[in-house]
Amino acid sequence: MPGHHPARSRRTTERKGDVRERAILDTCEALLAQKGYDAMTVGDIAQGAGITRGALYFYYGSKQEVVTALVARTVEHLWERSRATAQTDDPRQAIAAAMQRTVELWNEHGLIMRTAIDLSLTVPEIGELWKHTADLFVTAITAVLERAGIQAGTEPDQASAMARALCWMIERTFYHASQESREKLQEASETCEHIWLTSAGLTI
Amino acid sequence: MPGHHPARSRRTTERKGDVRERAILDTCEALLAQKGYDAMTVGDIAQGAGITRGALYFYYGSKQEVVTALVARTVEHLWERSRATAQTDDPRQAIAAAMQRTVELWNEHGLIMRTAIDLSLTVPEIGELWKHTADLFVTAITAVLERAGIQAGTEPDQASAMARALCWMIERTFYHASQESREKLQEASETCEHIWLTSAGLTI
DNA sequence: GATAAAAATCGACACTGTGTAGACTTTCTG
DNA sequence: CAGAAAGTCTACACAGTGTCGATTTTTATC
Known part of the structure; x- marks a missing residue:
């Protein structure tokens, strides 16, 4: 978490280590795509980042810590975007917008999201x-369901429980589709949207 | 795959190795529950089965092979049960029966199913x-949807695609619920059933 | 029930990857 | 520019994996 002092940080010099840290995470992401988590070794990451294993351990205590940092970096991105989403009163529009956003997120960050899962x-x-x-x-899903007239509550046929199941449906469906292609992702999105709509009682 | 010769296998003597093989898989299952896949070592499995690592490698070529065999053993069980399910013409009944069966499967084999995933x-x-x-x-889900009047086909709002999404919903929901408790599993089942019903157009 | 082939077991070894330690070099900062 | 902080390296100890050849036990057969 850089930039602690709001005052007095003229240019925030950017240590050499910050650059390295980023290089490490970038390399890690690339290797994750190339060979996957298990095959990727700490030596590989270090080499890719232009340092030795010993040096890497100065930054992160283990392979897991590296990947955790990488996931954290990406996930913060998601949270930001999540916060910055326009609110609509029409549930249909809200659902369409949410699915569109989800497709974008998985297109951009599918690899890391799959890794996180x-x-x-x-x-x-x-x-x-x-x-x-x-x-x-x-x-978010719960809110939309409630606005669509689904009763609030945690019973199996009430908004909260349904939202959870729908969330898992979306997660898993996108998880698989994002391994295939952008087209599959788009199709998956439409299927999920359709099920979400009917579950919300918004039959066409 | 034992029992090749349908004729001439009066009692099928049951080699010592068959017993060991079972002991290995049983131990593996127990350890999986105790410490999880990563923490479980080949040495642990061998010790639990009462042999040394060297001997274990006579049966299986690696830790992965052991777990694969264990998954195969369990999954065959699932297939059997799947085949032996009574067919109903009423979609509502079919859905209820399917969910009931799924709860049972996850109750009995949740650990291995999660491991497989x-x-x-x-x-x-x-x-x-x-x-x-x-x-x-x-x-199976596709068949039920079609019988309930959903149009057959692979377009996003047709039976095949919807079935896939519903399958992932059930998988993921049960995956999480089965880590918690039998009660959660039952609740999860009811939620999934409700969404399946509405998706099939069978609103109450 | 003796015996030879097949099945099963063992201990030792080589290898790969991890994480740590201490010495050394570079970069900042006053 | 000197001392501290930040960064880097090589070497080492350690865990777990998988292989090998020698040895013992089981099993089938006469």
């Missing part, structure tokens, strides 16, 4: 990050 | 097994 079990910190992200979605 | 990425063989299992579900 995969490692949620293994790496508790990543699990927390993703859980928080999912909660944002669930909250 | 987690390792689908990493271990191609497990990925195949799980993909096949999911396909069975998708096919």
Whole structure:
């Protein structure tokens, strides 16, 4: 978290280490795409970032910490975008907008989102990050369902529980589709939107 | 795959190795529950099965192979049960029956099913097994949707695509719920059932 | 029930990847 | 420009994996 002193930070010199840190995360992301988490070794990351393993351990305590930082970086991006979403009163529009945004997120960050999901079990910190992200979605979906007339509450046929199930549906469907192609992602989005609409009682 | 010779296998002596093989898989399952995949070492499994690492490698070539065999054993169980399910003409009944069966499967085999899902990425063989299992579900859901009057086809609002999304919804929802408790699993089931029903146009 | 082939087991070894330690060099800062 | 902080490196100790050849146990057969 840089930039602590709001006053007195004329240009914030940008340490050499900050550049390296970014290089490490960038390399990690590239390797994740190339060979996947398991095959990727700490040595690989260091080499890609132009340093030795020893030096890398100055920045991060382990491979898991590197990936956690990478996920955190991406996930913060998601949260920002989530906050900056325009609110609509018409549920149909809200749903369409949300799905559109979701497609964009998965197009841009699919790799990291899949990685986060995969490692949620293994790496508790990543699990927390993703859980928080999912909660944002669930909250948003719940709000839309309620505005569409679904009764609020946590019973199986009430908004909260339904939102959770719909969230998992979207997560998993996009997870798989994003491994295939942009077209599949678009199709997946339309299917999810359709199910969301009918669940909200907004049959066409 | 034992029992090749339908004729001439009076009692099928049951080699010592068959017992060991089972012991290995049983131990593996127990350890998976205790410490999880990553923390579980080949040495642990061997020790639990009462042999040394060296001996274990006589049976399985790697930790992944052991777990793959374990998943295969469980998944075959699922397929069997899947085949043995009574067919109903009433979609509502079919959905209720399917969800009931799914709850039972996750209650009994949740650990292994979660493991299979987690390792689908990493271990191609497990990925195949799980993909096949999911396909069975998708096919079944598709059939029910069509019988309920949803148009057949792969377009986003047609039976096949919807079935896939619903399948992922159920998978993910049960995945999470089965980590919590039987009660959560039951609630999750009811939520999924409700969404499935409305998606099929069977509003109450 | 003796015996030879097949099945099963073991301990030791080589290898790969991880994480740590201490010495050394570069970069800041007053 | 001197001392501190930040960054880097090489070497090492350690965990776990998978392989090999020697050895023992089981099993089938006469």
